[in-house]
Amino acid sequence: xxxxxxxxxxxxxxxxxxxxxxxxxxGEILSADSQQIYRGMEIGTAKPTAEERAAVPHxxxxxxxxxxxxxxxxxxxxxxxAIAEVAARGALPIIVGGxxxxxxxLLHGLVELPxxxxxxxxxxxxxxxxxxxxxxxxxxxxxDPKAAATIEPAxxxxxxxxxxxxxxxxxxxxxxxxxxxxRPARYQARLLGLxxxxxxxxxxxxxxxxxxxxxxxxxEARLLMERYPGAPALERAIGYxxxxxxxxxxxxxxxxxxxxxMATRRYAKRQLTWxxxxxxxEWLPWPVDVGALIGRLGEEGxxxxxxxx
RNA sequence: GCCCAGGUAGCUCAGUUGGUAGAGCAUUGGACUGAAAAUCCAAGUGUCGAUGGUUCAAUUCCGUCCCUGGGCA
Numbered sequence: 001x002x003x004x005x006x007x008x009x010x011x012x013x014x015x016x017x018x019x020x021x022x023x024x025x026x027g028e029i030l031s032a033d034s035q036q037i038y039r040g041m042e043i044g045t046a047k048p049t050a051e052e053r054a055a056v057p058h059x060x061x062x063x064x065x066x067x068x069x070x071x072x073x074x075x076x077x078x079x080x081x082a083i084a085e086v087a088a089r090g091a092l093p094i095i096v097g098g099x100x101x102x103x104x105x106l107l108h109g110l111v112e113l114p115x116x117x118x119x120x121x122x123x124x125x126x127x128x129x130x131x132x133x134x135x136x137x138x139x140x141x142x143x144d145p146k147a148a149a150t151i152e153p154a155x156x157x158x159x160x161x162x163x164x165x166x167x168x169x170x171x172x173x174x175x176x177x178x179x180x181x182x183r184p185a186r187y188q189a190r191l192l193g194l195x196x197x198x199x200x201x202x203x204x205x206x207x208x209x210x211x212x213x214x215x216x217x218x219x220e221a222r223l224l225m226e227r228y229p230g231a232p233a234l235e236r237a238i239g240y241x242x243x244x245x246x247x248x249x250x251x252x253x254x255x256x257x258x259x260x261x262m263a264t265r266r267y268a269k270r271q272l273t274w275x276x277x278x279x280x281x282e283w284l285p286w287p288v289d290v291g292a293l294i295g296r297l298g299e300e301g302x303x304x305x306x307x308x309x
Numbered sequence: 310g311c312c313c314a315g316g317u318a319g320c321u322c323a324g325u326u327g328g329u330a331g332a333g334c335a336u337u338g339g340a341c342u343g344a345a346a347a348u349c350c351a352a353g354u355g356u357c358g359a360u361g362g363u364u365c366a367a368u369u370c371c372g373u374c375c376c377u378g379g380g381c382a
Contacts, residue, residue: 074343
């Protein structure tokens with residue numbers, strides 16, 4: 001099955017480009033964004049607006065409540081289903097998003113494992129907090145030295161995940177990984193990368209952070225916090241955690257804007273690191289010549305059966 | 310004008326009983342198989358306010374000056 005994917009760091013213009021391509025090529029958009037899946041988290045996640053969603057069908061937004069957790073695997077299964085639907089309709093599926101792991105989960109699949117056992121995870125994290133990440137890493141090394149060698153002892157999250165796999169399957173993660181290795185590309189995918197010059201990207205991020213607070217992020221966060229107290233997504237997502245600090249009187253708005261922009265810049269940098277490694281990816285020259293790109297993709301047959309407006 | 314405290318990395322600061330310095334954050338690079346906007350790893354950076362003196366050697370001690378904050382006038 002053929003599909004297009006537009007990736008890149010946050011604030012690089014993926015949403016806009018996706019819409020332009022979808023309109024011109026008869027496509028529908030599937031978001032690959034780990035935060036835009038949350039209902040109610042609109043401003044802070046820069047979710048496509050109602051107008052944008054009216055212009056082109058969007059999928060995989062608003063899949064969960066902020067209090068819920070959606071695993072990469074669960075999301076990928078949802079995405080497969082949505083892609084099949086879009087394709088069945090004769091439209092070109094266009095994935096738009098910046099969550100590298102989720103893209104990989106969709107395009108290459110993850111190892112086959114049982115769903116995350118929340119209780120087990122909580123228990124292991126508590127142990128980690130008590131005994132230290134190193135101690136759990138030592139335990140992992142005793143059962144699966146290969147996996148332990150690839151995980152930093154200080155990286156509690158990864159150490160715990162590895163121990164979960166061991167507990168749940170009776171087999172160390174390295175055995176699963178070796179059998180899997182992301183080998184099969186499950187779709188005929190054309191990956192396009194957006195990467196504005198760093199200075200410009202950072203300027204856009206700074207402007208966006210300020211705009212979010214100007215456009216009501218605090219109010220949105222306040223309502224969500226009331227409705228979903230302690231929701232992990234609200235504590236984790238950039239912008240929302242800063243908004244919470246403001247609402248709890250721990251931070252000034254100016255500081256929150258600055259801190260949001262800073263965290264976003266760091267996040268964008270990590271996204272770039274992730275996507276740079278993707279060798280099948282074509283980085284589009286900046287600024288993107290959208291008309292030329294549409295022409296080229298159309299000639300190559302990347303289009304749906306929809307009438308081109 | 311006088312008194313006190315301070316001036317060290319982009320920022321906040323530590324430090325050197327005299328042998329030209331260091332942490333956190335930022336920045337940059339990297340890792341990533343169901344938390345991924347998460348988590349973790351690595352690296353660079355300095356006319357140590359200026360100037361004169363003492364000394365083999367001054368960012369460190371002494372003098373003068375400049376700047377910042379506070380107090381007194």
